[in-house]
Amino acid sequence: MSELLAQADLQSTEHQSLGQQNVDHQNSTNQGIGNQSPSQQTPWLTQLQQRSLAQLNILAARVKAAFSLPLYLLMERQLQPGEAWYLEACEALSSHFSLPCVAAGNVQMHLAERQRLHDVLSCIRHGCAVPMAGELLSGNAEMALKPITAMARRHPQAWLARSCELASRCHFSLDELKYEYPAELVPSGLSASEYLAQEVEKGARRRFGEAVPPEVQTQYRRELKLIAELNYEYFFLTIYDLVCFAARQGILHQGRGSAANSVVCYCLGITEVDPTKVNMLFERFISKERHEPPDIDVDFEHERREEVIQYIYQKYGRERAALAASVISYRFKSAMKDVGKALGLSEQRLDELIGAVDRRDPQVSWQQQLQQGKLLPQQGLGQWLLPLVETLMGFPRHLSQHVGGFVISAGPLAELVPVENAAMAKRTVIQWDKDDLESLGLLKVDVLALGMLTAIRKCFELISRHIRPFAMSDIRWEDLAVYRMLQQGDSMGVFQVESRAQTSMLPRLKPACYYDLVIQIAIVRPGPIQGDMVHPFLRRRDKIEPVTFPSAEVEGVLSRTMGVPIFQEQVIQLAMVAAGFSGGEADQLRRAMGSWKRSGELEQFEHKLLQGMTARGYSDTFARQIFSQIRGFGEYGFPESHSASFALLAYVSAFLKHYYPVAFCCALLNSQPMGFYSPSQLIQDLRHHGGLVLPVCINLSQWYSTLERQTDGSLALRLGFRLVKGLSEHSAAKIVAGRGEGFTHLSQLAALALPRREQEALASANAFATLGGDRHQIRWQLAARQQSLPLFEQPDEADFRPETALPEVTEVDALLADYACTGLTLGRHPLALLREQGLLGKCHSAASLWQCRHGQNVTVAGLVVGRQRPGTASGVTFITLEDETGNVNLVVWSDTARAQRQAYLSARILKVSGVVEFSSGVLHLLAGRLEDISGSMLALVVNSRDFH
Numbered sequence: 033m034s035e036l037l038a039q040a041d042l043q044s045t046e047h048q049s050l051g052q053q054n055v056d057h058q059n060s061t062n063q064g065i066g067n068q069s070p071s072q073q074t075p076w077l078t079q080l081q082q083r084s085l086a087q088l089n090i091l092a093a094r095v096k097a098a099f100s101l102p103l104y105l106l107m108e109r110q111l112q113p114g115e116a117w118y119l120e121a122c123e124a125l126s127s128h129f130s131l132p133c134v135a136a137g138n139v140q141m142h143l144a145e146r147q148r149l150h151d152v153l154s155c156i157r158h159g160c161a162v163p164m165a166g167e168l169l170s171g172n173a174e175m176a177l178k179p180i181t182a183m184a185r186r187h188p189q190a191w192l193a194r195s196c197e198l199a200s201r202c203h204f205s206l207d208e209l210k211y212e213y214p215a216e217l218v219p220s221g222l223s224a225s226e227y228l229a230q231e232v233e234k235g236a237r238r239r240f241g242e243a244v245p246p247e248v249q250t251q252y253r254r255e256l257k258l259i260a261e262l263n264y265e266y267f268f269l270t271i272y273d274l275v276c277f278a279a280r281q282g283i284l285h286q287g288r289g290s291a292a293n294s295v296v297c298y299c300l301g302i303t304e305v306d307p308t309k310v311n312m313l314f315e316r317f318i319s320k321e322r323h324e325p326p327d328i329d330v331d332f333e334h335e336r337r338e339e340v341i342q343y344i345y346q347k348y349g350r351e352r353a354a355l356a357a358s359v360i361s362y363r364f365k366s367a368m369k370d371v372g373k374a375l376g377l378s379e380q381r382l383d384e385l386i387g388a389v390d391r392r393d394p395q396v397s398w399q400q401q402l403q404q405g406k407l408l409p410q411q412g413l414g415q416w417l418l419p420l421v422e423t424l425m426g427f428p429r430h431l432s433q434h435v436g437g438f439v440i441s442a443g444p445l446a447e448l449v450p451v452e453n454a455a456m457a458k459r460t461v462i463q464w465d466k467d468d469l470e471s472l473g474l475l476k477v478d479v480l481a482l483g484m485l486t487a488i489r490k491c492f493e494l495i496s497r498h499i500r501p502f503a504m505s506d507i508r509w510e511d512l513a514v515y516r517m518l519q520q521g522d523s524m525g526v527f528q529v530e531s532r533a534q535t536s537m538l539p540r541l542k543p544a545c546y547y548d549l550v551i552q553i554a555i556v557r558p559g560p561i562q563g564d565m566v567h568p569f570l571r572r573r574d575k576i577e578p579v580t581f582p583s584a585e586v587e588g589v590l591s592r593t594m595g596v597p598i599f600q601e602q603v604i605q606l607a608m609v610a611a612g613f614s615g616g617e618a619d620q621l622r623r624a625m626g627s628w629k630r631s632g633e634l635e636q637f638e639h640k641l642l643q644g645m646t647a648r649g650y651s652d653t654f655a656r657q658i659f660s661q662i663r664g665f666g667e668y669g670f671p672e673s674h675s676a677s678f679a680l681l682a683y684v685s686a687f688l689k690h691y692y693p694v695a696f697c698c699a700l701l702n703s704q705p706m707g708f709y710s711p712s713q714l715i716q717d718l719r720h721h722g723g724l725v726l727p728v729c730i731n732l733s734q735w736y737s738t739l740e741r742q743t744d745g746s747l748a749l750r751l752g753f754r755l756v757k758g759l760s761e762h763s764a765a766k767i768v769a770g771r772g773e774g775f776t777h778l779s780q781l782a783a784l785a786l787p788r789r790e791q792e793a794l795a796s797a798n799a800f801a802t803l804g805g806d807r808h809q810i811r812w813q814l815a816a817r818q819q820s821l822p823l824f825e826q827p828d829e830a831d832f833r834p835e836t837a838l839p840e841v842t843e844v845d846a847l848l849a850d851y852a853c854t855g856l857t858l859g860r861h862p863l864a865l866l867r868e869q870g871l872l873g874k875c876h877s878a879a880s881l882w883q884c885r886h887g888q889n890v891t892v893a894g895l896v897v898g899r900q901r902p903g904t905a906s907g908v909t910f911i912t913l914e915d916e917t918g919n920v921n922l923v924v925w926s927d928t929a930r931a932q933r934q935a936y937l938s939a940r941i942l943k944v945s946g947v948v949e950f951s952s953g954v955l956h957l958l959a960g961r962l963e964d965i966s967g968s969m970l971a972l973v974v975n976s977r978d979f980h
Contacts, residue, residue, distance in 0.1 A: 088121075088125060089125070089128075092125055092128075092129045092131070093129070096129055096131075103131055104131060104132050104133070104134045104194070104198070105122060105125065105126045105131040105132070105133050105134065106134055106136050107119075107122060107133045107134060107135055107136065107187065107191055108136050108137065108138040109137075109174065109186045109187065110138065110171075110172070110174045110175070111172060111174050111186075112171055112172075132194055133188075133190075133191045133194070134191060134194050134195050134198060135183065135186075135187035135188075135191035135192045135194070135195045136195065137175075137177070137178060137183065138174075138175055139175060139176070139177050140175040140176075141173075141175060141176050141177070142176065142177045143176055143177070144173035144176040145173075146176070146423075147170055147172075147173045147176070148416060148420065149420060149423055149424065150170060150175070151165070151168075151169045151170060152371055152374045152375070152416075152420055152424075153424075154168045154169065154170075155168060155374040156370045156371075156373075156374050160374075161373065161374055161375070161376040162374055162375060162376065162413055163376060163413070180192075206472060209448050209472060211441060211448060211472070211473065211474050211475070212441065212442035212443065213263075213266030213267060213270070213440075213441075213442060213475055214266060214270065214348060214352065214440050214441065214442050215266060215442060217266065217269045217270065217272075217273055218266075218269065224265035224266055224269065225256070225259075225260045225265050227265075227269065228256065228259070228265045228268055228269055228296075229256055231269075231272060231299075231300060232252055232256065232296050232299045232300060233299075235298075235299030235300050235301060236248065236249070236252060236295075236299045238299075239298065239299055239306075248295055248307065251295045251307070252295040252296050252299060255294060255295060255296045256296065259296070264326065266475075267326070267328075267475055268296065268297075268300065270440060270475070270477060271287075271297075271300070271302055271328050271330065271477060272300045272301075272302065273347075274330065274340060274343070274344070274477070274479065275287075275300070275301050275302055275330060276301070277340065277343050278332060278340060279301065281336075281339060282489075283332055283333055283336045283339065283340065284332070284333050284485040284486075284488060284489045285330055285331060285332045285333070285485065286303065286304050286330070286331050286482075286485070286677060286680070286681070287302040287303035287304075287328060287329065287330045287331075287677065288303065288329050288330075288331060288673075288674055288677035288678065294307075294326075295307045297328065302328065302330060303677060304677070304680055305673065305676045305677050305680065327478070328477065328478065329478040329480055330477075330478065330479060330480065331480045331481070331482035331485060332479065332480070332481060332482070332485065333481075333482070333485040333486040333489055334481035334482055334483045334485070334486050334703075334706070335486045335703070336486070337436070337479060337480075337481040340479055341355075341438075341459070341479060342458065344438055344440065344479070345458065345459075345460075348440050350458075350460045351444045351445065351446065352440060352441050352442070352443065352444060352445055353438060353439070353440045353441075353445070353460070354438070354439055354445055354451050354460040354461055354462045355433050355434055355436075355437065355438060355439075355454065355459060355460065355461050355462065356433075356434040356437035356438070356439055356461075356462055356464070356465075356466040356469055356476060357431050357432065357433065357434060357461055357462055357463060357464060357465055357466065358431075358432045358433070358434045358435075358465065358466060359428050359431060359432075359465050360428070360429045360430050360431070360432045361425075361426055361427060361428055361429055362424050362425050362426060362427045362428075362429045363425060364386075364389070364391055364398055364421070364425060365386055366429060367421045367424045367425050368382060368385060368386055368417075368421055369382055369386075370424075370429075371417060371420045371421050371424060372385070372417060375413040375414055375416065375417055375420075376413055376414075377409070377414060377417070384407065385402060385407055385408075387937065387938060388401065388402065388407055388933075388934075388937075389401050389402065390929065390930070390933060390936070390937055392901045392907075392909075393907070393926065393929070393930060395907070395926065395930070396930060399418060399422070401933075402418070431461075431463065433454055433456070433459070433461055434466050435478075435480060435481070436478050436479040436480040436481065437466050437469075437476045437477070437478050437479075438476065438477045438478075438479055439462055439469060439474050439475060439476055439477075440475055440477065441474075441475070445460075445462065448474070449462050449463070449464050449469070449474075450462070450463040450464070451463065482681075483703050483705075483706030483707065484527040484681055484685060484703075484706065484707075485681070486703045486706075487685070487696075487699045487700050487702075487703040487706065488681070488684055488685065488688070488699070490698075490699040490702050490703060491688050491692065491695050491696050491698075491699035492504070494692075494695040494698055494699060494739055495692055495695050497739075498695070498739050498741065498747055499692070499695075499747075504684070507683075507684055507687050508687065509546070509683070510545060510546065511687060511690075512544075513690060514683070514686050514687050514690050515543055515544050515545070515548075517686065517689070517690045518538050518543055518549075518686055519538060519539060519542045519543065519544075520538070520539065520953075521535040521536070521538045521539050521953075521954065523535055523538060523686065523689075524709055524713065524714065524717045525685065525689055525696065525697070525700050525707060525709065525714060525717070526682060526685045526686045526689055527678065527681045527682045527684075527685040528553050528678045528679075528681070528682045529549075529552060529553065529682055529686075530707065530708050530709065531556070531708055531900070532898070532900050532910045532912065532921060533556045533900075533910070534552070534553075534556050536921070536954045536956075537552065537555065537556050538552065539952055539953035539954050540570055540951075540952040540953070540954065541555070541570065541573070546679060546680075546683060547592070547679075549679040549682050549683055550672065550675045550676050550679040551569075551593065551598055551675075552679075552682075553670065553675045553678050553679055553682060554598050554599055554670035554672065554674075554675040555569065555598055557670045560597075560598055560664065561664070564660075564661075564664070565596045565597060565598060565661060565664070568595075568596050569593065569594055569596040569598065572594040572595065572596065573594060579594045579595045580595060581595055582650055582651070582654055583610070583649075583650070585609040585610060586606065586609065586610055588609070589602055589605045589606055589609060590602060590606075597658075597661055597665075598672075599670065599671060599672035599675065600622060600625070600665055600670065600671040600672070601671055601672045601673065602672070603621075603622075603625070603658075603661065603662050603665055604618040604619065604621065604622050605618070606658055607621050607637075607641060607644075607662075610644070610645050610648060610650060610658070611640065611641045611642075611643075611644030611645045611648070611655075612644040612647070612648065613640075613641075613644070620637075621634075621637050621641075621662070624636070624637060625662060625665050634662070634663065638659055641655070641658070641659055641662075642655045642656065642659065645658070693718060693721055693723055694718065694723050694724075694739060694747045694748070694749050695739060695747070697714055697715065697717075697718040697723065697749060698737045698738070698739055698749050700714055701714060701715075701736075701737045701749075701751075701752070701755075702736040702737055702752070702754075708898070709897075709898075710855065710856075710897065711755060711855060711856055712855055712856035712857075712897075713897055713914065715749075715856055715858075716856075716861075716914065718749065720918060723748075723749060724742065724746070724748035724749065725748065725749045725751065725858055726740065726748050726749065726750045726751065726858075727751055727798060727799075727801070727858050728751045728752070728753060728755060728756055728794075728797050728798070728799045728854065729750070729799060729801070729802055730767065730771070730775055730781075730794065730799045730800050730802065730803065731771060731774040731775055731802055732750055732802075733750060733751065733752050733753050733799070734750075734752055734753065734764075734768060735752055735753050735754050735761055735764045735765065735768070736752045736754060737749060737750060737751050737752040737754075737755075738750045738752065751854070753767070753799075755797075755854045755855070755856070756793055756794060756797045756799065756853060756854055757793060757852075757853055757854065757855070758789060758790060758793035758853075759790050759793050759794060760790065763784075763786050763787070763790050766784045766786065767781075767784065767786075770783065770784050774802075775803060776803065777803060778800065778803060778810070778813055778814065788814070791814050792811060792814060793853060795807055795810040795811045795814060796811065796849050796852070796853045797849075797850075797853040797854050798846070798849070798850070806840060806841040806846075807841050807845075807846070807849055808840075808841050843859065843860065843865065844865060844969075846859055847859055847860070847862060847865065848969070860916065861914075861915060861916035862895060862941070862969055863877075863893060863894055863895065863914075863915035863916050863941075864915075864916040865969075866893070866941075866968055866969070867916075871965075871968050872893050872943070873891070874891060875891050875892055875893045875943065876890045876891065876892050877892075877915055877916065877917040877918075878892070878894070878913075878914075878915050878917045878918035878919055878920045879917035879918055880917075881920065881948060881955060881957070882955060884948045885948070886948060886949065886950045887947060887948065887949070888947070888948045889945070889946070889947055889948075890945070890946065890947075890948055890957070891943065891944065891945045891946075892913060892915075892920050892943070892944055892946075892957060893913070893915065893941065893942065893943040893944070893965065894913025894914050894915040894919075894920055894941070894942065895913065895914045895915070895940065895941055896911060896912075896913060896939055896940055896941070896942050897912050897913070897914045897919075898910075898911065898912040899911050899912075907925070907926030907929075908923060908924065908925055908926065909923075909924040909926075909929055909936070910922065910923060910924075911924055911942070911959070913942060913944070920944075920957055921955065921956050921957065922944060922946070922956070922957050922959045923949075923956050923957070923958050923959060924936065924959045924962075925958075925959075928959055928960065928962070932961070932962040934964065935962040935963060935964040936962055938964065939962070939963075939964035939965075939966055940966040941964070941965050941966045941968060941969060942962060942963070942964060942965070943962075943963040943964075943965045944957065944959050944960075944961065944962055944963070945959075945960050945961040946958050946959040946960045946961075947960070
């Protein structure tokens with residue numbers, strides 16, 4: 033040992049490795065993506081030269097003294113130059129300290145062919161490119177998984193035997209984890225079951241009055257009995273505690289999903305869906321066969337959810353509460369970005385490659401699109417871009433926080449699962465994926481965020497401040513004027529019914545009551561569409577075809593939806609009443625519907641379903657039709673309970689839009705980002721409805737948009753500073769605090785010491801208009817200000833007085849500046865300017881299309897404000913164009929998009945020739961020729977909402 037220590041710094045030549053004569057070099061062939069110099073291929077030698085064996089000797093002695101358990105020395109063979117010296121040194125350590133050697137493989141990939149990918153991943157992890165990676169690159173493929181015969185040629189038999197012996201002693205089962213619910217929520221003197229029953233009964237009287245309907249009492253007692261049998265009392269009490277906290281703090285919240293199937297949840301205030309108004313299916317919520325906790329989702333205002341999260345941490349401690357994790361996997365864009373950077377491609381080149389691909393083209397793959405466009409690098413490291421991206425897609429990229437899934441335990445969570453601090457302050461995250469936690473039966477409470485709840489609360493506050501006191505109790509339910517508005521498809525900003533598909537369905541379905549809204553929300557989903565349920569329902573609703581039922585049992589399930597299954601619960605109930613499924617079997621069917629494409633589980637139920645329906649007298653045609661519809665729901669069907677929860681918010685938001693449009697628009701702006709539409713579209717919609725919108729003003733604007741009373745008594749919307757790009761909330765607060773009665777000159781702003789770039793952002797947004805001068809003059813005055821002033825000397829007006837006269841800002845310049853600085857304009861629409869200048873030819877406006885006949889060939893043009901391609905639309909893309917009179921809804925077939933890909937994907941201003949189509953009060957334009965005319969206004973910046 034002493035001789036080795038003395039020779040450590042002198043030993044640098046390459047030695048013959050132990051047993052290396054018989055090593056099979058097949059797995060060690062260098063398939064790396066970069067070439068390393070000899071000095072880069074000797075990591076062991078380099079490390080041992082830097083850390084002397086004397087230090088290893090000290091370390092081994094300290095470890096030996098610190099642990100009473102048997103210790104072993106892990107031996108890994110990498111077949112690197114200088115490894116023989118390393119092996120001799122380790123064997124000397126083993127002998128000197130009685131540390132038996134154990135064979136290991138340092139496995140980091142399952143196949144040697146993955147070495148290039150391994151190298152690229154190393155570069156991605158360290159944020160460098162392959163040419164600069166150096167020792168980060170592997171010298172060979174020895175880190176691949178090897179067969180036992182190859183391991184035997186690399187390690188002595190004694191080492192391998194010791195590895196097997198150690199492995200046989202490592203045994204652990206996840207069943208050993210014992211999870212307990214937190215119990216401190218129950219008052220002393222009561223059991224959990226007694227306390228839960230007490231609170232449910234109190235809630236029932238609060239909901240229904242002292243005379244609680246007998247059927248409601250029967251239902252909640254049945255639920256309480258099952259909850260007690262499954263020991264879920266603490267689970268419900270935990271959720272109850274959270275919603276009570278939110279109510280005390282004035283935070284709007286609502287439970288949704290399967291919780292709406294529970295009378296217990298309704299009585300506890302977890303959900304607002306009245307069980308007497310919907311058909312409940314409790315087996316979807318809790319079932320003995322499922323052996324897992326129920327899934328309760330509670331939405332809170334998205335701007336105040338953090339208060340609820342911190343309440344959980346404060347109540348239970350971060351050692352007992354943590355957020356679940358989600359594994360984020362590589363998709364096309366992220367894989368292209370990361371691999372391309374690692375291979376040394378520029379950001380500009382990668383953006384070009386990504387922008388040229390239509391990922392939703394069902395017929396031409398992204399690989400073919402890149403190859404057809406001859407965009408892929410053909411030489412150097414770039415030649416590996418395509419194969420590496422293909423391989424990397426689907427790989428885990430990083431661990432992220434779940435959107436709101438909390439796990440809370442009676443004892444320290446670290447004793448059950450690994451935890452870590454989140455990147456966000458004051459948060460703890462479990463390192464396991466949420467699905468793994470559910471498999472273990474751990475309590476997961478979903479504390480979710482919903483922007484519409486924030487918007488509704490802010491709208492209530494605006495109405496209370498400017499009109500009259502207003503709360504949720506002031507909403508008038510089943511107001512016919514609200515439904516008439518929705519029947520016209522006038523639903524921009526209305527929760528859940530504002531998408532292109534929903535606005536097209538509204539005039540056809542014509543919702544006239546709450547339950548119609550429940551159906552409206554659920555019917556525009558992949559399940560009903562793929563199952564061919566939409567058109568039969570509409571025909572029956574319009575009395576074009578009769579409503580029929582094959583039996584009374586089926587009528588009991590489908591009568592409320594005219595004989596057509598619209599909801600997921602109905603499919604489950606059909607399996608029960610028509611095919612003889614038990615409640616638990618029906619719930620297993622529901623789960624299989626969501627995973628049939630991945631696992632084929634749904635096909636396992638086909639025989640039982642068809643046989644059960646045939647045995648009960650149903651025709652084979654009807655049975656197969658039902659199974660076909662079930663397959664459609666496998667594409668994603670909406671549960672009635674979920675839709676019922678959302679329909680409440682849809683009605684509330686529609687009521688606010690109809691009766692308080694200015695306040696509602698202001699609340700939406702102040703709750704961004706949320707919804708389908710940009711601030712520009714929301715403001716255009718308000719102005720089309722006659723609302724007055726006022727610009728950002730240095731003397732009148734606040735950070736958020738506000739309402740201002742006009743001389744005629746009406747309310748106008750004043751845009752807030754938060755719309756000005758580049759202006760911080762801190763600087764806006766300084767402006768509001770420092771303006772007093774109002775600024776009269778730019779010199780008064782000097783005392784605020786705002787950053788120059790933020791002053792210029794305000795000037796470009798025309799926020800200084802009330803001080804005199806246009807944007808050019810104000811910016812020139814700011815630039816003319818003396819760059820430095822004597823200590824304590826205050827600037828005066830002369831410091832801001834320009835000596836050069838500037839040309840006036842043109843209307844086009846102002847418009848471009850508006851879009852660049854705030855993303856919207858209150859001046860004339862860009863299309864109005866182009867039309868006035870004769871650049872649009874004979875293009876129809878959005879308003880004039882209604883005067884055209886069905887089937888007429890027309891040409892239109894507009895700003896591209898949205899692109900949608902639902903998974904159910906058979907490759908059809910819905911594009912929304914905006915002009916000065918409204919919106920044009922385009923239908924672009926996949927062949928049209930593929931033939932004109934550049935205009936389809938990247939145009940900001942699009943000119944389209946097509947055919948007008950009228951149907952049930954809905955107007956579409958079937959697109960033919962697409963022309964990108966963005967060049968007519970080159971500097972215009974319009975961000976469309978694409979493929980949401």
